[in-house]
Amino acid sequence: MGFRCGIVGLPNVGKSTLFNALTETAAAQAANYPFCTIEPNVGNVGVPDPRLEKLAEIAKSGKVIETQLGFVDIAGLVRGASKGEGLGNQFLGNIREVDAIVHVLRCFENDDIQHVDNRVDPIADAETVETELMLSDLESLEKRVPNLAKKGQQGDKEAKLGAVVLGRALDLLRDGKPARLTEANDAEEARVLDQAQLLTAKPVLYVCNVNEEHAAAGNDYSARVFAKAAAEGAQAVVVSAAIEAEIATMPADERGEFLSELGLEETGLARVIRAGYELLHLLTFFTVGPKEARAWTIEAGSKAPQAAGAIHSDFERGFIRAETIAFDDYVACGGEAGARDAGKLRQEGKEYVVHDGDVMLFRFNV
Numbered sequence: 001m002g003f004r005c006g007i008v009g010l011p012n013v014g015k016s017t018l019f020n021a022l023t024e025t026a027a028a029q030a031a032n033y034p035f036c037t038i039e040p041n042v043g044n045v046g047v048p049d050p051r052l053e054k055l056a057e058i059a060k061s062g063k064v065i066e067t068q069l070g071f072v073d074i075a076g077l078v079r080g081a082s083k084g085e086g087l088g089n090q091f092l093g094n095i096r097e098v099d100a101i102v103h104v105l106r107c108f109e110n111d112d113i114q115h116v117d118n119r120v121d122p123i124a125d126a127e128t129v130e131t132e133l134m135l136s137d138l139e140s141l142e143k144r145v146p147n148l149a150k151k152g153q154q155g156d157k158e159a160k161l162g163a164v165v166l167g168r169a170l171d172l173l174r175d176g177k178p179a180r181l182t183e184a185n186d187a188e189e190a191r192v193l194d195q196a197q198l199l200t201a202k203p204v205l206y207v208c209n210v211n212e213e214h215a216a217a218g219n220d221y222s223a224r225v226f227a228k229a230a231a232e233g234a235q236a237v238v239v240s241a242a243i244e245a246e247i248a249t250m251p252a253d254e255r256g257e258f259l260s261e262l263g264l265e266e267t268g269l270a271r272v273i274r275a276g277y278e279l280l281h282l283l284t285f286f287t288v289g290p291k292e293a294r295a296w297t298i299e300a301g302s303k304a305p306q307a308a309g310a311i312h313s314d315f316e317r318g319f320i321r322a323e324t325i326a327f328d329d330y331v332a333c334g335g336e337a338g339a340r341d342a343g344k345l346r347q348e349g350k351e352y353v354v355h356d357g358d359v360m361l362f363r364f365n366v
Contacts, residue, residue, distance in 0.1 A: 003297060004042075004070035005205070005276055006098035010125050013106040014209040014241040019043065019073035021244030022269055041073040047273050047284070049295055051327055051357060055286055056293035058335045067284055067295040069273060072098055092136050092199065100203045100279050102272070103129065104241075107208040107221035122208065122225050133199040134173050140198070141170040165192045173200070178232070180204075203279045204229075206236040207272065215240035216263040235275045239268035283356035286327070287311070288336070304352040308362040318366035322348045327357035336361075 007015050023043030046066035056064045074094045095101065105122035145166050152160030169179040178200035184190040193201060206229050208222035218226075218238040229236035247255055247267055259267065277283075281300045285307055286293065296310050304324075309316030325336065329344040336359075339345045354360070 004098045005100045005102045006072045006074050006095050007102045008074050009104040013104050015104045017241040017245055021248045022071050044068040044070050048270050052295050055288045059288045061293035063292040065294040067297040095199055096197055102205045104207045104209055108211040122221050137179055137198045137200050138173045141166055145170050162192050165189045204234040205275050205279050208238045209241050212240050212243055215243050235279050237271045237275050244268045285354055285358045285360050288359055302354050304348050305350055307354045314366045315362050315364045318364035320363040323361040324348045325359045330359045
């Protein structure tokens with residue numbers, strides 16, 4: 001199961017620099033002019049998790065394999081994108097394919113880096129992008145909702161439900177509010193919203209790109225972004241893309257000291273990953289053995305068979321049970337054998353809801 005976050009924003013706010021740093025590659029050409037990113041660059045990032053290293057140490061695992069989160073570097077947007085201006089159609093199409101939006105906002109001043117509007121105003125930048133997304137959704141729903149309502153009147157129950165649910169989203173958009181504020185009263189309504197693939201229904205993480213001196217505590221610009229995020233139920237983090245780019249080129253054993261000198265406890269990558277996990281309602285479970293210790297990502301609320309399916313579809317199809325140990329118990333008991341002897345290894349069935357940090361071994365028959 002893959003989860004992808006689309007990195008968006010106006011041109012020259014640091015999207016490609018952040019992407020390069022996050023994926024520790026030079027796949028995206030970072031340049032000081034608009035539209036240097038034309039085709040979306042895609043990179044998978046290993047999710048840092050100290051629990052995985054601890055499990056591997058206890059089990060003496062030969063390999064350590066982190067779970068992955070995907071990032072897509074999407075071309076910069078300009079006003080009129082909803083009408084196809086600039087690379088608008090491609091931009092909107094690329095956003096439609098991701099699970100969440102990582103919205104990079106310029107929260108730094110630098111006369112050497114051109115801004116499309118010749119000013120530093122992260123709130124206005126955010127509104128420019130969101131307005132184009134809302135206009136695209138508005139145009140789509142103003143066509144779809146009347147058609148669904150007409151079919152609903154003719155006895156199509158699915159169309160009737162769609163007209164009701166998407167009608168609520170349309171009302172919000174007409175009021176200048178994103179579709180993610182649409183309330184779903186049950187799982188069926190949530191499904192309708194999800195299948196509509198509305199751009200403004202996607203969860204948003206605001207990344208405040210600041211100068212090096214503001215990387216630890218942020219600045220007045222980022223404070224405004226955090227207030228905006230809190231007001232709309234979004235997430236926000238402070239990152240210095242320039243620092244992250246420098247860290248990406250360092251040997252792993254030098255990064256801790258470098259971060260400490262800057263007053264930072266962790267990389268921006270770790271903050272973005274953690275916020276992305278929370279935004280997408282994800283959790284991690286582990287499989288551990290002498291060959292490898294591996295982390296896996298699933299949605300919170302997933303049951304044991306779905307977790308098994310994250311490894312292989314055969315595991316889910318032939319699921320029998322999951323031998324499960326909580327992370328803390330695995331560590332406290334010194335591994336699987338100790339946990340088994342202490343009665344901490346549980347046999348869980350098809351209705352078991354997986355917890356973050358579970359160490360699992362799946363029994364299946366195909």
